[in-house]
Amino acid sequence: MSKNLSELSGRKGLKDNLFDRMGQLAQTDGTPDKKELQKLADEFLIGDANTYGTASFYDFLKPENKGKKAYVCNGTACVCAGTQEKVIDDLKKHYKADEIGHMTCLGRCHENAAFHIDGQNYSGAALNELESIIEKKEGTQDNYHVGSLGNAILTREFTSVESYYASFKAALKKDSNDVLDEIKISNVRGRGGAGFPMGVKFGFCRNAESETKFIICNADEGDPGAYSDRYLLEQRPHSVLYGMLIAGYVTHAQYGVVYIRAEYPDAAEIVQTEIDVLREAGLIGKNIDGSGFNFDFKIIRAQGSYICGEETALINSIEGQRPEVRVRPPFPAQQGLFNKPTIVNNVETLASLNFIIENGGQAWKDIGTEKSSGTKLICLDSFFNNPGVYEVEMGTPLSTVVNELGGGFKSAVKAMQIGGPLGGLVPVSKIDELQIDFESFSNGGFLLGHASIICIPEELQIMEFIEHLFDFASYESCGKCFPCRLGTKRGQEMSFKALNSGYKINRKLFDDLLNTLEQTSLCAHGGGIPLPIKNALHYFGDEMEQYFE
Numbered sequence: 001m002s003k004n005l006s007e008l009s010g011r012k013g014l015k016d017n018l019f020d021r022m023g024q025l026a027q028t029d030g031t032p033d034k035k036e037l038q039k040l041a042d043e044f045l046i047g048d049a050n051t052y053g054t055a056s057f058y059d060f061l062k063p064e065n066k067g068k069k070a071y072v073c074n075g076t077a078c079v080c081a082g083t084q085e086k087v088i089d090d091l092k093k094h095y096k097a098d099e100i101g102h103m104t105c106l107g108r109c110h111e112n113a114a115f116h117i118d119g120q121n122y123s124g125a126a127l128n129e130l131e132s133i134i135e136k137k138e139g140t141q142d143n144y145h146v147g148s149l150g151n152a153i154l155t156r157e158f159t160s161v162e163s164y165y166a167s168f169k170a171a172l173k174k175d176s177n178d179v180l181d182e183i184k185i186s187n188v189r190g191r192g193g194a195g196f197p198m199g200v201k202f203g204f205c206r207n208a209e210s211e212t213k214f215i216i217c218n219a220d221e222g223d224p225g226a227y228s229d230r231y232l233l234e235q236r237p238h239s240v241l242y243g244m245l246i247a248g249y250v251t252h253a254q255y256g257v258v259y260i261r262a263e264y265p266d267a268a269e270i271v272q273t274e275i276d277v278l279r280e281a282g283l284i285g286k287n288i289d290g291s292g293f294n295f296d297f298k299i300i301r302a303q304g305s306y307i308c309g310e311e312t313a314l315i316n317s318i319e320g321q322r323p324e325v326r327v328r329p330p331f332p333a334q335q336g337l338f339n340k341p342t343i344v345n346n347v348e349t350l351a352s353l354n355f356i357i358e359n360g361g362q363a364w365k366d367i368g369t370e371k372s373s374g375t376k377l378i379c380l381d382s383f384f385n386n387p388g389v390y391e392v393e394m395g396t397p398l399s400t401v402v403n404e405l406g407g408g409f410k411s412a413v414k415a416m417q418i419g420g421p422l423g424g425l426v427p428v429s430k431i432d433e434l435q436i437d438f439e440s441f442s443n444g445g446f447l448l449g450h451a452s453i454i455c456i457p458e459e460l461q462i463m464e465f466i467e468h469l470f471d472f473a474s475y476e477s478c479g480k481c482f483p484c485r486l487g488t489k490r491g492q493e494m495s496f497k498a499l500n501s502g503y504k505i506n507r508k509l510f511d512d513l514l515n516t517l518e519q520t521s522l523c524a525h526g527g528g529i530p531l532p533i534k535n536a537l538h539y540f541g542d543e544m545e546q547y548f549e
């Protein structure tokens, strides 16, 4: 059935997009009117249950969102920094309790106290200006350090469209297979978490026979603690657009979709402006620079759901279906958006292509380690003396990131969650043993993931952190498979009861739950959440003992 829905949703192509239309319907009230949803279903020849099922999934489409006027960030970094309560208290002076919702996460982990009003994000000291924000819709912009150690590639200053796209024009004059070879030589691996080689994925898509193919930029950056994709989208948007154009050229795709999370409103505006600049410059559209290559972009604004970062849920989301994870195979490169071959790549992965095309694959391969080539962006939260986004060469010691770039911790920290909610919990005692690359982290029993760092302060109970992780995982579960749908909730209940009553957790039951989640979940959401919890049990056993039978 969902295969047919993909076809039906694809009938109108990307221009008249079902999911986009639902977003537009929610603009007035915060949720689409049921009658309007029915009309939309009729227009797209699908059932009412489909449009309702979709709308009721998302934070910013579901009926409960009606009438919300302000949103408080409840991402892990704000939780660990303990800033939420004050934000809620201050907002309550201006709004009724039921007018205040939540957003996860606003990517303001460098200064916390993050909130959203009238389509704009605020954080840090902005809370002191709440009155003028509400009255004049004005507030201060956030600031964070941007730095690099060694080669500055992703953080390199942008000069002009003309010089930046000269290598794209040169590539269009080459055989696209030779361009793909350079990407394969570079061995650039996906930065969205799984580390899959980009060139191999492009090869699959190139070889898939279809007149229509898509390139999707996964700009859903849902991992609390990560704001490096936001940095690239807002401050280096051409690195992402350039990467998508090259991806289109080597795979023979004609359409690029930038799927940008609702929590990053500025990013969507900025990227749209730069797409218009490219159109003016004749770098997108039909027969680009006389090459016969056609490519155009479409921005899709997401509606608030972490699981939409998972590539198949993301595809369902663009199609206007309920964003449940798809069973693989077929993989998106063979059968993705509207059942057509589709590349899904992370923002940062795509941003690496400008350097690779300009300097050749070997130049990227020469940076970093044998298996993890190139540079990586790292985000540091507000527990660091210099919070910000830093570009380092793969293989850089974690201690250099923490102590030199980050300037050490502002206050006592006992562990760091690195790589998002599915990333490991690294005790500070391990800082000297790890380096920033995929292998070092997995060999150490952790996960590099997107490489954002959230600090766990000394005073926060690790069990409180675990309860927060289970709560997040259960809220964001797509519900398709029962180990995750039920298991994450049971985990949250157990840890909550242990924290708030005399209840003691049965360790065997808890271990069974973690193993079931890890081994039987359909995707890495349910499959990944046990990692930080197992790390916690291993490294903080003494502290956690009190909660077990």
Ligand SMILES: Cc1cc2nc3c(=O)[nH]c(=O)nc-3n(C[C@H](O)[C@H](O)[C@H](O)COP(=O)(O)O)c2cc1C
Binding pocket: 189, 190, 191, 192, 193, 194, 195, 196, 218, 219, 220, 221, 222, 223, 306, 307, 308, 309, 310, 311, 312, 344, 345, 346, 347, 349, 350, 523, 524, 525
């Ligand atoms: C629960 C979950 C959430 C994810 N969220 C994101 C995300 O926000 N951004 C992203 O690029 N990849 C995310 N991924 C990974 C994507 O599924 C996919 O692997 C990635 O977009 C592929 O691009 P890459 O090869 O460039 O990393 C997520 C995966 C899972 C399981």
Ligand code: SF4
Binding pocket: 307, 325, 476, 477, 478, 479, 480, 481, 482, 484, 485, 521, 522, 523, 524, 525, 526, 527
């Ligand atoms: S593991 Fe969770 S998020 Fe992934 S498919 Fe199963 S229910 Fe959905």
